[in-house]
Amino acid sequence: xxxxxxxxxxxxxxxxxxxxxxxxxxxxxxxxxxxxxxxxxxxxxxxxxxxxxxxxxxxxxxxxxxxxxxxxxxxxxxxxxxxxxxxxxxxxxxxxxxxxxxxxxxxxxxxxxxxxxxxxxxxxxxxxxxxxxxxxxxxxxxxxxxxxxxxxxxxxxxxxxxxxxxxxxxxxxxxxxxxxxxxxxxxxxxxxxxxxxxxxxxxxxxxxxxxxxxxxxxxxxxxxxxxxxxxxxxxxxxxxxxxxxxxxxxxxxxxxxxxxxxxxxxxxxxxxxxxxxxxxxxxxxxxxxxx
Amino acid sequence: xxxxxxxxxxxxxxxxxxxxxxxxxxxxxxxxxxxxxxxxxxxxxxxxxxxxxxxxxxxxxxxxxxxxxxxxxxxxxxxxxxxxxxxxxxxxxxxxxxxxxxxxxxxxxxxxxxxxxxxxxxxxxxxxxxxxxxxxxxxxxxxxxxxxxxxxxxxxxxxxxxxxxxxxxxxxxxxxxxxxxxxxxxxxxxxxxxxxxxxxxxxxxxxxxxxxxxxxxxxxxxxxxxxxxxxxxxxxxxxxxxx
Numbered sequence: 001x002x003x004x005x006x007x008x009x010x011x012x013x014x015x016x017x018x019x020x021x022x023x024x025x026x027x028x029x030x031x032x033x034x035x036x037x038x039x040x041x042x043x044x045x046x047x048x049x050x051x052x053x054x055x056x057x058x059x060x061x062x063x064x065x066x067x068x069x070x071x072x073x074x075x076x077x078x079x080x081x082x083x084x085x086x087x088x089x090x091x092x093x094x095x096x097x098x099x100x101x102x103x104x105x106x107x108x109x110x111x112x113x114x115x116x117x118x119x120x121x122x123x124x125x126x127x128x129x130x131x132x133x134x135x136x137x138x139x140x141x142x143x144x145x146x147x148x149x150x151x152x153x154x155x156x157x158x159x160x161x162x163x164x165x166x167x168x169x170x171x172x173x174x175x176x177x178x179x180x181x182x183x184x185x186x187x188x189x190x191x192x193x194x195x196x197x198x199x200x201x202x203x204x205x206x207x208x209x210x211x212x213x214x215x216x217x218x219x220x221x222x223x224x225x226x227x228x229x230x231x232x233x234x235x236x237x238x239x240x241x242x243x244x245x246x247x248x249x250x251x252x253x254x255x256x257x258x259x260x261x262x263x264x265x266x267x268x269x270x271x272x273x274x275x276x277x278x279x280x281x282x283x284x285x286x287x288x289x290x291x
Numbered sequence: 292x293x294x295x296x297x298x299x300x301x302x303x304x305x306x307x308x309x310x311x312x313x314x315x316x317x318x319x320x321x322x323x324x325x326x327x328x329x330x331x332x333x334x335x336x337x338x339x340x341x342x343x344x345x346x347x348x349x350x351x352x353x354x355x356x357x358x359x360x361x362x363x364x365x366x367x368x369x370x371x372x373x374x375x376x377x378x379x380x381x382x383x384x385x386x387x388x389x390x391x392x393x394x395x396x397x398x399x400x401x402x403x404x405x406x407x408x409x410x411x412x413x414x415x416x417x418x419x420x421x422x423x424x425x426x427x428x429x430x431x432x433x434x435x436x437x438x439x440x441x442x443x444x445x446x447x448x449x450x451x452x453x454x455x456x457x458x459x460x461x462x463x464x465x466x467x468x469x470x471x472x473x474x475x476x477x478x479x480x481x482x483x484x485x486x487x488x489x490x491x492x493x494x495x496x497x498x499x500x501x502x503x504x505x506x507x508x509x510x511x512x513x514x515x516x517x518x519x520x521x522x523x524x525x526x527x528x529x530x531x532x533x534x
Contacts, residue, residue, distance in 0.1 A: 164395075164399065167388075167392060167395060167396060167399075168396070168399055170385075170388065171385055171388070171396050171399075174385050174386070174387060174388070175383060175385065177348060177367075177379075177383075178379060178383040178385070179396075180347075180348065180366070180367035180368050181346065181348070181367050181368075181371060181376070181377050181379060181383075182368075182371065182396040182397055182399045182400075182444070182448070183368050183371040183372055183399045183400030183401075183448060184368055184396070184399050184400075185366075185368045186368070
């Protein structure tokens with residue numbers, strides 16, 4: 001039972017990291033109808049920024065995360081302005097946007113690799129003590145990841161549901177041209193959407209880096225977030241969260257009770273099964289309602 | 292120059308093309324303050340294109356668009372902020388958002404919350420059915436209610452001129468009468484200028500002060516509404532009456 005609880009918490013903490021990324025995918029997809037392949041690069045930027053804030057400047061973790069969010073949001077907005085907007089303005093097919101995203105991703109990851117080197121770095125906070133809850137030991141970072149993801153996703157939910165800007169983003173997601181007729185500047189919406197998704201990927205990068213290691217190719221894990229967002233229903237934000245938590249927990253249980261060798265095999269099998277039987281995902285967005 | 296004088300909306304020599312196909316050839320028109328102007332013409336004559344170009348949805352190849360003496364911005368969100376608001380063809384309601392959210396979007400650019408609330412009350416006064424359905428999703432409304440919502444949403448931006456693209460499209464005659472009465476009342480009571488594009492030529496000509504006839508992307512005729520109603524060419528081609 002204790003092992004079960006322990007694995008459940010582990011699963012939720014990795015699921016929470018997937019959720020941050022999957023929600024980023026869903027958000028960008030719902031507004032722009034393309035998959036932003038550059039999230040892996042945003043995540044790497046976030047992880048490195050936080051790592052160096054702590055090791056070089058000795059900043060406390062929350063400050064380091066805050067700065068990492070800012071830096072990553074800046075990078076995400078630059079990619080939007082430099083790589084996506086010129087294509088969008090010319091009404092290029094969305095395949096071009098995806099290719100542009102891949103290019104941006106490769107460029108950023110390789111710049112990080114060249115500038116900082118490809119070695120694996122251990123996050124300084126990671127060794128710190130764990131918390132005991134009824135016999136279950138929970139790593140402080142795991143707990144932190146769950147709480148931090150929950151808080152930031154709730155903040156995003158409030159932003160989208162309760163604010164004027166959020167209403168503008170939802171309108172832009174439904175019909176960009178008509179949103180323009182409402183006085184909404186669609187370019188400003190894009191900056192907010194990419195800034196927010198940059199912030200989410202920075203948090204994911206920090207917690208993933210803390211759980212495993214910080215290295216230039218840690219962004220490969222975004223594949224899992226993609227799977228999670230497809231399981232949840234592509235373009236659906238609640239679906240992305242549910243899909244991520246499910247995937248995180250399933251993977252952890254497979255690793256614990258079967259073998260970690262089968263972990264990715266099971267993840268991709270679930271993806272194939274979901275696509276076969278629920279092509280719109282388990283919380284598949286209806287055609288009219290993408291957010 | 293005091294209020295009520297000088298140029299209002301002026302379009303001159305407008306050329307618009309879609310991928311090499313010319314939709315408008317050197318189109319000119321003007322709308323004065325407090326005026327209702329109609330543009331009639333057959334399907335595909337370029338009526339919607341004209342309104343879209345004025346509202347900044349389409350980029351013209353050449354020509355001048357000016358409003359109150361200075362040129363109109365080429366981005367739709369900026370045109371709205373200048374007071375030039377388009378009610379698009381087919382209404383384009385945000386189907387999954389509530390009636391109230393649709394209306395709030397109309398006032399997106401307005402920072403003054405109390406002004407937005409006042410505008411909302413005014414729209415609900417104008418179209419009580421919208422007040423009764425404010426929590427309902429826009430997509431669940433009937434066609435006539437959606438057209439009311441589209442007009443109400445446009446009014447939320449506090450427009451100086453309303454561009455109406457085929458407001459009668461697909462609606463029952465009774466609803467069309469109601470809508471046209473409301474448009475006339477808006478113009479009469481608050482002096483809101485209106486540029487109306489319609490296939491229902493009779494109703495448009497009866498409502499308007501002046502009208503233009505657009506044919507294959509070029510202006511053919513211009514005149515007062517009643518003059519055009521009596522014009523044999525108009526009667527034959529657009530009103531379905533022999534000369």
